[in-house]
Amino acid sequence: MSPTKTKWLRSWSVESDDDINHIENISSSPTSLMVSPFRFFDDEIYNTKPYLPSTVSSFQTIIDEAIIDETSTETFYPLIVSPLQTLDDKAYNITSPSTLEVGPLQTVDDENHNPKTPSPTLDVPPLPTIDGETHKTEPPLPTPEITLLQTVDNNINNTPPPPLMVSSLLAIVPYEANKDSIASDDGPSSGAIKRKRGRPKGSKNLKMAIKKPKPYDPNSKVVTSCPSFDSGISEAERETGNKEVAESVLMRFDAVRRRLCQLKCVKGPSLLTTALSNCKNLGVRTNTKKRIGSIPGIKVGEIFYFWGEMCLVGLHMPMVAGIDYLTIKDGATEGPLATSVIPGQLKENRGTDNSRKGLILKDLSYGAENLPIPLVNEIDENDKEMPQDFSYAKSSLVQPMVYECGDACPCPPDCHNRVTQTGTFICELVGMAKRIHGVDEDDEYMFDSSRVYNQFKWNYEPELVGENCWDQVSEAYKLRWRMLVSSKEYGNVSRFMNHSCSPNVMWQPIEFEDSRQPCVRIAFFAMKHIPPLTELRFDYGMSCKTEEVGEDGKTIFKGKKICHCGSFKCQGSFG
């Protein structure tokens, strides 16, 4: 899926992927952003089956206060989750369609439920973390260990583990380079909800101790074509006059994304603080500054740790001149991750090339997603502009940590925590939750659940989630709060999806319940089969405030923006 600029605004959009290899990949790793290999539904049925749900009180949901608008009277109905859709394997040469059936889903009809092989268990040793919600800081732990657990699925099927969909800043972070493994941290102030899981039979428990960082090797060389890297090097040279140091840091920063990092201060705390505080616009969490800055009395020569979930790519050299060491603590210095810093490989994995028209960056997520998110501008070919003031974030920054149940979870078969494992799932909405009074009217990246959505319904497409017919929909749900989420500054690939009055993507609120702290996320699903390189678009909805009565007496909603979706059903406006 690629963010692509659209004609009318010279802006970005998202399309499904064109790479058959990716399709094959996703067939064995039903994660995510690729929608092509799945079987979906005929457009014709949309808008044809109005559904009037009844209220069921069994959902006891309380959303994070930050995203509740008590004044909202809007009613929305989240997804009832049922058995999986199957794949259109013939059409896409997917040889192992079973790999997409990733296990038990949230079911309403238990009889259709097929329990699957359990998979990853998560041991969560304490690591130095930052509390994404409160931005509290925590003292660093001197010798953190990361426990890596291999999934059972991987052992048995020799396929990548199912994606672990988490929605938190400091949640479970799948390791990109070592895809067999999943590590998690659980800082003392993370406020995490953690579901207890037993370790699946056959899983491995690899403990990786922190190793002493290697000193800088002046003979090492890294060549990268990443634009931000290149500019970083030149600035570093200008500032420090030391190209070798600059390259060394670049190399290590590239490798460190989303991993536990170790830094050694060599020039004093002020410079170090500056270095990391300036990361925020370049892919590092904003609270990194607080974390680093709050370490009392950090001195030259001291080593400290932070959890680098987001990439540090693009960090400018003058800012990092005080950092001598930056090493990775997941054992990757000996394993697969180490290869990511081999000279020349960065270009292969992260950089740009000319193989695709308008390609600016191969992976906007810089490895945060399981699949690369290419940044493409096919309209203004010579425009290599990156999205401004935007950091790719895989997870929302303000919602409490949640886990979607894995196969090893001892939850009942009708557990509702499996929806994002379905084949039609694309991605979730990631951004910053806003209060109604904190909404910027000009924010073009605001998701507002209270708008009028032409095609929004609870359990919108029953077949999509395994319901045979409308009659079988036995459960309904009312979204009792208005969700306002802005992906202007932070967001994932969903940020680039444009609006369409004939969308191929729909959203549904997905509830993740825990006995202590339930929460809701917005998940995007394909509404039908989406061929490769098709732009992904969903219905942005319209604000109720713009309601009018048309000539025929029917209510017309007029959005704030003129719509250029080009659909023959285009209503002319949205938002």
Ligand SMILES: C[S@@+](CC[C@H](N)C(=O)[O-])C[C@H]1O[C@@H](n2cnc3c(N)ncnc32)[C@H](O)[C@@H]1O
């Ligand atoms: C969430 S952004 C979508 C990605 C955006 N195109 C970009 O470049 O970042 C939403 C904005 O994209 C533009 N947009 C999306 N869909 C549109 C449509 N159908 N017609 C006109 N503008 C659209 C509007 O400016 C809208 O506020």
